[in-house]
Amino acid sequence: MINTSKVNLVLDFLYFWNRPIRAGDLKTRLNFKHSTLNSILKRLEEQKLLVWEKYKEIQLTEKGKESAMHVSNHHFIIERFLKESLICSDEFAHNQALHLAGTFSCELIEEICKKLNISHNDFHDHFCDIRKYFSS
Ligand SMILES: [Zn+2]
Ligand SMILES: [Zn+2]
Secondary structure, three states: OOOHHHHHHHHHHHHHHOOOEOHHHHHHHHOOOHHHHHHHHHHHHHOOOEEEOOOOOEEEOHHHHHHHHHHHHHHHHHHHHHHHOOOOOHHHHHHHHHHHOOOOOHHHHHHHHHHHOOOOOOOOHHHOOHHHHOOO
16 A cells, blocks of 8 residues: 555655656655655556656656646645644644645535635645755
8 A cells, every 4th residue: 555645745746846856866855765665656657647767767747747736736725724724733734735635626625725715726835835845
């Protein structure tokens, strides 16, 4: 079983990074175990969300970029909702939101957007201090 929040973090990172990256660098930035990262990358590759040729860099496909932006946005919107409406701490909100991002339907996200008076389709990366969660 692959942990959803880890998959989402990989997608968030690749979208935010916005250029090719080597698996070793990605592993360091995310602070993941080699085996965990490998199985996530393989799954995303099977879903045609990224290309990863052996000994080459990893890169999101167009489909991967779209999907990463969408799931990242769910994360940011849920995070803002948890912080503003439920007054959760930044780190708790971030971790919960990462985990929930892929499980919340777009309809539910729409309801949250109405409440926050924002649009589902704008990119809301300013709701999360995402750099803080990657090592440099
Ligand atoms: Zn976050
Ligand atoms: Zn959505």
